Amino acid sequence: MAEVDVRKPLPAITSEAKPFWDAAAQKKLVMQRCNDCGAWVWTPRPLCNECGSERIEWTPMSGRGEIYSFTVIRQVVGRAASQAFAPDIPYVIAWVDLDEGPRMITNIVDCPVDQVQLGMKVLVVFEQASKDVWLPKFKPL
Amino acid sequence: MSIRNKAAIVGIGETRTDRLGSKPGEPRKSSAEYISWATRLALQDAGLSLKDFQGQGLGVTIPTAYPQPFWPEEVAEILGITPGFLQGGATGGAGAVSLLGGMAGAINSGLIDIALVCGSAAPFSEHWGGGIQPGDMRDWEIPYGTMGPNSKIAMVMRRYMHEYGATLDHFGKIAVAGRYHASLNPLAYLRKPITVQDYKESRLVADPVRLLDCVMPANGGRAYILASPERAKSLRKKPIYLQGFGERSNPSYGPRAGSDALVMGVRDAGKVAMEMAGVEHGDINFLQLYDDYIIVVYLQIEDLGFCAKGDVSFYERTDFTFKGQLPIQTGGGMINVGQPSTAGGTLHIIEAVRQLRGEGGERQVADAKIGLVSGLGVLPYGKNLGCCAVAVLGNEP
Numbered sequence: 001m002a003e004v005d006v007r008k009p010l011p012a013i014t015s016e017a018k019p020f021w022d023a024a025a026q027k028k029l030v031m032q033r034c035n036d037c038g039a040w041v042w043t044p045r046p047l048c049n050e051c052g053s054e055r056i057e058w059t060p061m062s063g064r065g066e067i068y069s070f071t072v073i074r075q076v077v078g079r080a081a082s083q084a085f086a087p088d089i090p091y092v093i094a095w096v097d098l099d100e101g102p103r104m105i106t107n108i109v110d111c112p113v114d115q116v117q118l119g120m121k122v123l124v125v126f127e128q129a130s131k132d133v134w135l136p137k138f139k140p141l
Numbered sequence: 142m143s144i145r146n147k148a149a150i151v152g153i154g155e156t157r158t159d160r161l162g163s164k165p166g167e168p169r170k171s172s173a174e175y176i177s178w179a180t181r182l183a184l185q186d187a188g189l190s191l192k193d194f195q196g197q198g199l200g201v202t203i204p205t206a207y208p209q210p211f212w213p214e215e216v217a218e219i220l221g222i223t224p225g226f227l228q229g230g231a232t233g234g235a236g237a238v239s240l241l242g243g244m245a246g247a248i249n250s251g252l253i254d255i256a257l258v259c260g261s262a263a264p265f266s267e268h269w270g271g272g273i274q275p276g277d278m279r280d281w282e283i284p285y286g287t288m289g290p291n292s293k294i295a296m297v298m299r300r301y302m303h304e305y306g307a308t309l310d311h312f313g314k315i316a317v318a319g320r321y322h323a324s325l326n327p328l329a330y331l332r333k334p335i336t337v338q339d340y341k342e343s344r345l346v347a348d349p350v351r352l353l354d355c356v357m358p359a360n361g362g363r364a365y366i367l368a369s370p371e372r373a374k375s376l377r378k379k380p381i382y383l384q385g386f387g388e389r390s391n392p393s394y395g396p397r398a399g400s401d402a403l404v405m406g407v408r409d410a411g412k413v414a415m416e417m418a419g420v421e422h423g424d425i426n427f428l429q430l431y432d433d434y435i436i437v438v439y440l441q442i443e444d445l446g447f448c449a450k451g452d453v454s455f456y457e458r459t460d461f462t463f464k465g466q467l468p469i470q471t472g473g474g475m476i477n478v479g480q481p482s483t484a485g486g487t488l489h490i491i492e493a494v495r496q497l498r499g500e501g502g503e504r505q506v507a508d509a510k511i512g513l514v515s516g517l518g519v520l521p522y523g524k525n526l527g528c529c530a531v532a533v534l535g536n537e538p
Contacts, residue, residue, distance in 0.1 A: 012280055043277050052387065077346070091286060105282050105522065
């Protein structure tokens, strides 16, 4: 058996997503918005997936939202790379609905796991995961 | 636009499932061995041979994490046939039900006369490594420590409980009915009956998802054979007709379109399938629902319209066993029989055919004439299941 790689998996900085990660490194949350129909586009896409327009623009977000739902991870399952998260157990994965509308998968931090609640108002914080990647996570407002 | 009664299932094949291969020295079988085993059983059931499939249809479900994108062609080589119409199941766990519609369409168009659909996986005896492939999951989920489908389904379940007041007693009832049916199914893997208390006390995996909420991965193979109604009449077993079919993939798109994570694509796929079949809810004698999780079975019952959204009292008053008002998962479902990756969903078609033939043994639904089968696959970013296919099957045209 090969050694298990215990580093946490990182996102690939794709051409579509590079502006997101550049902004995150400046501790700013941005998402694409359609200049024609006004829809938010998330995750990063080459065109507006509501109206098909290619006139989409990276736009600053408030960084505020509320917890739609969440889970507490109690056990590592699945791919080998998941082992890297074992030391963090128990931790919270959440769907956060941003005030502007898009729903993100993220972690809730700076809060004991037994105090996380649906509907809780949260604010973005950025955690450095590598030289180039700062992951947006959320803490209670 | 209809393929009502344009094709019939004429053969089914299901191998035993096992979990061999995770320990050193255990006997192992490959995906190729499970797929040829299941195919042999389906051929015997129909009274056909592989030669009957030269120039005909071959559909193969594509297992997750399998590193070989050309697996369907390799299956043709393994079986020793030259298909005239080769299709891979591209809708994840919904693949087997999707291929039912696709192959029936090809038969109806005159392209082919008969089709073999098969699938297998051997996650315990073949170790694929589980590399991370490009896409939303790699870039926007896994870096946060999501643990496969458990994490997302757990969030669906918690939100549902919050909005509609469903409790572990409601979910436990479904788990108990499935296991009871498994206790009557010689091919099930988990056969020891459980109680609602056992369900509630099973260990938390990703709150509120517990061990007894989850499907059990397994090695195994599944196959079925579909034929034109004319061809079906000359074969060994009573034909089981595809009366209606509907599919909805990516049921919502774009953040503003409002993906309601608590409503599944089977709502619309089911409507299409039932309208095509010309059946009402009261005409349906049983449901075989895709079951990667108990909450997914629960949601489908209401989204298919058997009760109103959020009517938890329906689950309290309804008997879901084979003797009850609305039998579900009459063989125990994948949760108890085991899930060989995307081939798992084929199980529900196979069990529906058994019931409609009257081959249900100790768990036979009395006087079963029409059954509904669903297939679901793929958990996209921020949503409930992304690929949804529904078939209505009946033992008369």
